[in-house]
Amino acid sequence: NAGVTQTPKFRVLKTGQSMTLLCAQDMNHEYMYWYRQDPGMGLRLIHYSVGEGTTAKGEVPDGYNVSRLKKQNFLLGLESAAPSQTSVYFCASRRGGDTYGYTFGSGTRLTVV
Amino acid sequence: GQQVMQIPQYQHVQEGEDFTTYCNSSTTLSNIQWYKQRPGGHPVFLIQLVKSGEVKKQKRLTFQFGEAKKNSSLHITATQTTDVGTYFCAGRRSAGNMLTFGGGTRLMVKP
Numbered sequence: 001n002a003g004v005t006q007t008p009k010f011r012v013l014k015t016g017q018s019m020t021l022l023c024a025q026d027m028n029h030e031y032m033y034w035y036r037q038d039p040g041m042g043l044r045l046i047h048y049s050v051g052e053g054t055t056a057k058g059e060v061p062d063g064y065n066v067s068r069l070k071k072q073n074f075l076l077g078l079e080s081a082a083p084s085q086t087s088v089y090f091c092a093s094r095r096g097g098d099t100y101g102y103t104f105g106s107g108t109r110l111t112v113v
Numbered sequence: 114g115q116q117v118m119q120i121p122q123y124q125h126v127q128e129g130e131d132f133t134t135y136c137n138s139s140t141t142l143s144n145i146q147w148y149k150q151r152p153g154g155h156p157v158f159l160i161q162l163v164k165s166g167e168v169k170k171q172k173r174l175t176f177q178f179g180e181a182k183k184n185s186s187l188h189i190t191a192t193q194t195t196d197v198g199t200y201f202c203a204g205r206r207s208a209g210n211m212l213t214f215g216g217g218t219r220l221m222v223k224p
Contacts, residue, residue: 035214044214048211099144101146104157106155107155
């Protein structure tokens, strides 16, 4: 049981380049989330999904897009990377119902130069 | 929008001392969760509190949810070096709503 797997673990992009971060979970969780973590700012929600085929904006969605074509995968895309998107990105998932905690992936450290 | 504040931002303690972090919400919460993130790691779910005035314990960790359901605390008794990390609270304003994370308290323990 791998839990939540994020790929890649590290990436360096040039300004203007695009990339996709992949999150995969094998726990049959309904809900999936993308967060970014910056020093001193905690975790901020980018986008989330409450089920296959559905996505919604979080707190800081600008510059990102997401897709959830399959229940187990949640993709985060950066169409034109900017230095302000340098961050650590975490994916999380949880079961339906409010009594469950989030299971986080190990994160992707992205640097945009 | 909903804000969740945590204090202190940093705390240095000597091993064996107690530690407390406080979480305050600008709105009443339906429940609150606590997470621990080790240095270089990812957040790991510790516990959820739901009821007004609720107190839960996990070994040396004691979690409290305020009577008004707007604040919470995490107390660690007799810290150990393995307690090092950042502790986050995360509040949910109402059922089905998103969690809002606090900024975290980074705990450092001197052996």
